[in-house]
Amino acid sequence: MDAKIFVFITHTDGKADDSALELVTAARSLFPGCTPNALVAGSGVGPVCQEVAASFGEVWKFDQAALAYPNAELLRPLLVKVLPAGATLLLAHNTFGLDLGPGLSVKLGVTYVPDVVGVDGLEGTTLKAVRQEYAGQVSAHVHCDIARGAVITVRPGAFKPAEAGAAAGQVVDRSEDATGLAARRTFVELIQAEAGDIDITREDVLVSVGRGIGDKENIPLVEELVEAMGAALSCSRPIVDAKWLDKARQVGTSGKTVKPRVYLALGISGSFQHVGGIKGNPFLLAINKNPKAAIFQVATIGVVADLLELLPVLTEKILKSR
């Protein structure tokens, strides 16, 4: 069975991403005790292959100049060519995984299971997986038959990384298979996110505002609290999309990764893309009018309240206590 279990490894600056070992754990929760195989594509990826070898059976290396940037449109036909029939492929549910995965499942003619957060095991050939819906307010059990194979994307951070080093993986150079690839989408360049006027990654007390603030007019309520606390202001993505605050203040997977001591989440539902940007286990206080909001699953302290009522009172009390 192991011969048919694969993990696609993404890497940055010559190092495998954290998701690599999380995917090993996810694979083992599907097939207990298995040693999955790894797929590594890129240019000059020898060191990445060596780095991960100890955690896999075989590491298939696809080393080609044309693969220097991970273009899902190029990699999809490659994977269709090299994966054996009935293969189960796990990849991270990140911006690369969701670019590659859905179309790959169609081209392989296999089941697609997106954004898996848990696995209840395999019964025969039926995979029992756990997903979240409605920004994490509810979870769902999903079942699917993976006898013919599957493409599964796994939520980053949902599985603990496996201990490295149990397997004596072998690097197999399959670069020859990756010649002559063509795609109708060609990579041009990567534009790094702009720095902005504030660096929230260095702040140790953050007050973060989300869509629950309702209106641009209400942002000063938050700014007054920030000032009273002597904290810094950050936000969720919709606040940036609406252009109420600068992109440099956005916390999350497509924003900044912060590691404050104290994080106050105001009117933020707690999507994994937001929470994924909060590291270092801060003292997390959440204020939300919805008692079911997913943010309360990760917060230390929760308050069910309307921001517009609570914030002015809170700010005033802080100012008085000084």
Place this chain on the structure above:
Amino acid sequence: MEILVCVKRVPDSAENEISVGPGGADIRREDLVYSVNEWDNYAVEEAIQIVERVGGNVTVVSVGDTEAEEIVRREMAMGANQGLLATDAAFTGSDGLGIATILEAVARKTKYDLILTGAQADDGAAQVGGMLGALLDWPYASLVNLIKVEGDKALRIGREIEGGSQEISDIELPCVLSIQTGINEPRYVGIRGIRKVASVEIPVLDGGALGLPPETVGAAGARVRRVDYFVPQTGAGAEMLTGSTEEVAGKLVDLLKAKGGIK
């Protein structure tokens, strides 16, 4: 440019408390407020802006029950030229592939140059656009936050990736793109806009009209079965503070002080 935009009617998760219904078979739907999936508004706005620049038509399609007509109409009020509703009892219980299969059949009825979807919907799956691209055998890009039309054969696009960096690519037409929020500022739709399109006819396409055998879509064709909904047990969860606004604010001040949150 002929553009098809796929839109989904979803419970507005910013407005609703979502809870699990009896036996976990579904969420409680009695009092839910529905709207257009947030990402899809950005897709429709982008399509309208492209057509404003280079000419063409925007068609909006939704797969759903007859109630989905109301969101198709809303997107027409934004400025889409045409609306379509794909509805059939046999479509009920479709998985992502089922929805993509229905949309593929819609796309094959007319010649489109570009199809836009949202990056993701309420299920957080982010699957339909990529599947649709593969079914049509068109190139695909997800999380698009920039579109420039370069002649009539290609687009220059940006994808927003981790950390907010932008990956620039060229993509051939026809193609499928999934749109990320923030690519534009979707226009406001007022009562007057809605009134103007209130009596426009929205053609309805069923499985017969789309040439879809019932066993390929809906619950019958689904490879992924949602068995039930439940509320996860995640550790201890937050300690919840209760009391009057005054009391809660007081407790918060004490906690913040103790943890160094007030400097």
